[in-house]
Amino acid sequence: MPLPRWASFRLAWRSLAAGTAGLALAACATTDPAPAGGPVVSSISVVERGWHTDICVRDQDADAWVLTLAHGFDGARYLCFGFGERQYVVERHHDVLTMLSALLPSQGALLMTALRDTPAAAFGPGDVVSLGVSRAGAAGLAAFLRRSTQTDGAGQPVRLADGPYPGSVFFGATGTYDLLYTCNTWTADGLRVAGLPVSDGVLFSGGVMRQVRRVAATQGSVPP
Secondary structure: OOOOHHHHHHHHHHHHHHHOHHHHHHHOOOOOOOOOOOOEEEEEEEEEEOOEEEEEEEHHHOOHHHHHOOOOOOOOOEEEEEEEEHHHHOOOOOOHHHHHHOOOOEEEEEEEEEEOOOHHHHHOHHHEEEEEEEHHHHHHHHHHHHHHEOEOOOOOEOEEEEOOOOOEEEEEEEEEEEOOEOHHHHHHHHHHHOOOOOOOOOOOHHHHHHHHHHHHHHHOOOOO
16 A cells, blocks of 8 residues: 555655764754753753654743743743744645755744643643753753744744644744754754753654653652
8 A cells, every 4th residue: 555645755754864864963063052050940841742842941930031922821831832844834834845845944933832731731741851950051041042033123023823722823933944953953952052961963853852851860850
């Protein structure tokens, strides 16, 4: 039986990515330095959503600028951010041509999801890993989120569209999406800026989650 189009694309994408993994390690390295270490004072969460990963921050750890992204979402306790290819995730064009064009450098988008409950309650505990971060790490991640968000001439975040479900919204991203810089590469960059030992050049969600689970095992319990 012939494979459906999405399955054929998935196999081709994985094969192409595997063949360029070595190049990705060099091409996707972030220029952001890791923040200074320090005692763990807070936590962030990494969420696996199929092929995609998000980073969630507590509202009290987000700086004033990041909190403006959640304007109108009263009572939000956690803000989750994920990176993606703009045409694919915002305009929801999922035909084969669009999927193939996403392998080339193209505009990115950020999906922010505002949660009133914990990420584990929203996405299921099996898909969420909590990690402890220092004060410097929390500040570094907040700065990374600011730099990742596209702004207009007045310095305001560029809002693209409502997200796919209540409590979510798309913003323009400053970075470009391509074969060597995926949603999961972006997540790994954010975690490193938060001072966590995650390698660069990660293309798939499994690569992120294996590393964060390893880090979590070494940390033990983290602040709620």
